[in-house]
Amino acid sequence: SHLSEEDVRTIAGALLYNPVIQQYVLQTAGENKNVGALHIVPSRNTQFIAPNFTSEETQNDRSATNWIPALSIPLTSMTDQELLDASKKGLLALNLDEMRAIQHHYREQRREPTDVELETLAQTWSEHCSHKTFKATIRYRELDSDGSVLEEEIIDGLLRQYIMRATEQVKQPWLASAFSDNAGIIRFTETQDLAFKVETHNHPSAIEPFGGANTGVGGVIRDVLGVSAEPIACTDILCFGPADTPV
Numbered sequence: 290s291h292l293s294e295e296d297v298r299t300i301a302g303a304l305l306y307n308p309v310i311q312q313y314v315l316q317t318a319g320e321n322k323n324v325g326a327l328h329i330v331p332s333r334n335t336q337f338i339a340p341n342f343t344s345e346e347t348q349n350d351r352s353a354t355n356w357i358p359a360l361s362i363p364l365t366s367m368t369d370q371e372l373l374d375a376s377k378k379g380l381l382a383l384n385l386d387e388m389r390a391i392q393h394h395y396r397e398q399r400r401e402p403t404d405v406e407l408e409t410l411a412q413t414w415s416e417h418c419s420h421k422t423f424k425a426t427i428r429y430r431e432l433d434s435d436g437s438v439l440e441e442e443i444i445d446g447l448l449r450q451y452i453m454r455a456t457e458q459v460k461q462p463w464l465a466s467a468f469s470d471n472a473g474i475i476r477f478t479e480t481q482d483l484a485f486k487v488e489t490h491n492h493p494s495a496i497e498p499f500g501g502a503n504t505g506v507g508g509v510i511r512d513v514l515g516v517s518a519e520p521i522a523c524t525d526i527l528c529f530g531p532a533d534t535p536v
Contacts, residue, residue, distance in 0.1 A: 307500065312360070312404075361401040364392050381411035417493055423448035471515035484518035 292300075297315060306313045367375065372388035375381070383391075391410055395402050402410075412418060427444040444450050456467050465482055466474040472486040486509045494501030506523060513520045 307497065360404040362404055362407050363401055364388075364407070365396045365401055367392065376411075379407075379411075381407070382415060383411055387414055417490065420448065423452075466516075471512035472518070474516060474518075482518075484513045484516050486512045488512075 294315070301313045301315070302308065362375075364372070364375070369385060369389075372392065373385055376383045376388050381388075391402065391407070416422060424446045426446065429440075429442045429444055430438055431440040433439050453468055456464075463476040464473075465476055472484040474482050474484050477483045488505045488509045490501050490505035490508070493504060509523060510520050
């Protein structure tokens, strides 16, 4: 028996694509795969950022079986408030300066970004990928009950000043490698080392809990493989903050 269109949509939505960042194309078997035959189901980004998206011309022959139109996001003409709205509603998590930088670049290019380009920039510049909080210069002040300053400190990046410094101060002979590759390495025997990796996945897990946790585990295994080690165990420790913490 044949699957109904409703069945196909159910399968696509549940198994084949992530509606936060992706679109899927529904096509009847035997149809010519050009723009007229495609039914694009937009993602959350497209619905909010570019409700009137346009199809860009492609260098490939439109009759080719793998042709899918790119979706342009009308970013270059947006006001500051529209840029902020696009970032929030599209789950890009980029601030106004970052959105302005992207807008400026594409104005120089004299074209609009595609949905894939914008999502790639958002992921590359995300808290998870670029560790903006860990790397930022922080001005810390501790006040008493009267509001007087008890202590003031400039922190030159939480990662550098605390996490990396603690490791550097240990300087044990069994520490073979730390903060220089995908995973840390310690001596185990004269002929064997052990590689360890801990993954932070706060931002991805907040957006999509199952996928965020799943790719977090995958990242740990990937980084252990990245130092030419063979994964032998993966712990199941997951830590969560208060459920009402703003995302």
